Amino acid sequence: MISSERELRAAGPLIVAAALAVVASVAITAQDGLPDPWVCLAFALFIGVGEILRITLPGGRESAPLASAGALAFALLPGFQGYDIHVTVALAVTVVTVGSVVGAFPRAFVGQGLHLDELARRVLTTMLAAAVLIPVLPLVYPDRTEVDWKLALAMTLAAVLAGVLDAVLAAAVRASQQRAPFRTAVVDESRALVGIASAIAATGVLIALAAPVMGYWALPVFAVPLLLTQFSFRRFATIEGTYQQTIRALSRITEVGGYTETGHARRVSRLAVMVGRELGVSERDLKELEYAANLHDIGQLSLAEPIPGGTTTILSPTDQRTIAELGANVIEQTGVLTKAAQIVRRQADPYRPAPGRVDPTLLLESRIIKVVNAYDDLVGASLESDRMLQAVERLELGIDREYDPQVVDTLARIVARQTEYAY
Template sequence: MTSQDAAGDLGVRRMGSGVVIVVAGLGLGLVSGVLTAREGVSEWAFALTFGALIAIGEMVQFYVDRTRNRAPIATSAALAYAMLRGPSLETPPSVAQIIVVTTLATMIGICPRAIAGLRWDIVVSSRRALSVACTALVFSAVIPTDLGWNGSWRHAAPLCLAMLLGVLTAGIVDALVGAGQSTEMENKPFPAALRDELTVMGQIGMAMGLGGVLLAAGTSLLGLWAVPLVVVPLLLTQFAFRRFASAQRTYRTTVRSMARSTEIAGFSSPGQNARTASLAVAIGNDLGLTPARMEALEYAALLSGVGQLALADPSPGGASLLRTREERQRAAEIGAAVIERSGVLDHVAEIVRHSNDPYRHGRANDSSIPVESGIVNVALAYEQLVGEGSGQSPDKAMESIGLGIGAEYDPVVVESLRRVVGRGFRF
């Protein structure tokens, strides 16, 4: 299977649940549009202002972890619009109107990105709209329309609690949907996927949720004059997130450039490191590793052959398994030492250092050795047996690796490899 075929297969699998999410979002928006048209739009100035903020936020969305776009301004603005109550509004927007404004603004914000050829994800954007709809429903159910900010602590306390409940509802709904998608797309166990989503919610999501609460409270009390005052912190948040995303991209590019050095020097076959990394990531997902460990695992798989550059001659066809045990372990030690010199990849270096240790004499007797080392060991072995030019079938390769269970290879990792291959994994 080519990389284009793999990408297409991933797209089809992703859109399996993605179609349901998009259809649900559009259907909810359509029904809300009909209701809003019958009831009329209240507070046009607020609707247009917050709709513009949501659209602009979608236009300037970005990716932090390569799999999920982030739109801090759009998310905070949508949450704030769902929680407006106060003296600045004669009639708070209805739930239907909130959904319509959010959905339309989201679609308007996506269009320029699509026209410009920039990355966009209608599924994740639809998830945001659905989460905001849940916030509006919860907030409206808890807080009556005649209760708003009026300077009284008696009113402020329930409003604050309702806002926090609304934001929490949006986060939990999005986390549950996101975990389901991760389970479908990456074959990650649902509990592990939910853990990862909740971790993100506690980091980036908290900043966006608090921004929405501040924007809602400020606008409810001061009117639209508060919007530019509260948006400034959101812009700073956006800037900080984008800087972090840029640093991550630079970091990843550097690692991949280092990995290609073994291919250029002939110590590994073209694409071997990338293929090993893709399999290692698939196994890591199957075992439910955390995002931080997954990143270290991917980097370790990419850089696992760096130490071979210190050996006298390349292995035929980049097949490091043809070398002696001593040569492979010496290469692993040298590779780990090189990686450690970066000063920021210490955990990656530790994984590479033990990536050629036999399981019987390594992790079986020393639990401090990371399971990621065993994953890289198994992934590299499978790649060299099945990869381009090797000629073995997946079944034959699994049979060969199975002979080394408990001695050379970690049984838990080999069993995970069986599941990954059984699901149709192809390089």
């Protein structure tokens, strides 16, 4: 969803390209007239309904699988029972846009916003699928009667290409929105989308394949398996969200007890994730980093009395490490947060254990938490630019030994941006 100027700028070129394609397509379609309006209407409706039934995938990505499958099916449509339909690229883009926009209305109406970047991606992938398949149709579907495996194969290939384009476009938008390296974003997007995308591609191809024989029946009948998949994803995303919420809540145990300052864990985890993302930590590892950051002070619970102010940085290095060790042991007992425990265990270790030497086993995530934790101990909830910049300067004094210079640099960049906005 486009909510800030920065995000709009990130998706801007994509939206402009899609808008141009839509304008051209509508113009061409208006000139040629709409062939077989009922079939077009059926697909537009299908896409519209799919748009309403959108889901959130794990990782917070929005998706409308049914709408995407319908769009793909129309782009690949070789024929339709009882009609002599020839889908063109312009017609496909027109129908898909109309369907998506109509379906997006109810949501926009209740204030959930238009997913312009997603719509743009759908327009462009539809174009690609149609543009790849239509030229080869005379080869794989010569007399337009017999559907066979050659047609199915050509369609599948076109669908896969469209899926790849979709992932790359999504990665480009995300990389620029969140300042993550493009390569990490592509890996993240592919990992997150491969499941739902293959179900979408298969359904799109099936509807297109079955339409010449089954006609309108193909649409609802082949939507059922995809709906089932969609349902599974929704449940998974829900529990994933619940898990995240719970870890965040548990992080407050130390705050409520006065062991740490209010909001410390939350701020450290937010900042650590920002730093990690810019340093190219993958989404999967970012999640562990977030958990670790949220729970990084849990070892303090084993102390008989809270440390005044909760700032671990004023403790002796040995004490800091003991607390880290205790916390890691607690986290390890969950049996699932293994990586987070590893990160927490070494969060107090210095970047250079001896002058000029770097410990290669020290995880980047631990180094991030060390720096960000120290930063938050200095700044707290304060939003004063001077204080933030001074804190960074102080951390920069520690890059000879305590802190990873790369992490401090990244933090400095983020803080510089934050203070810029403040003016």
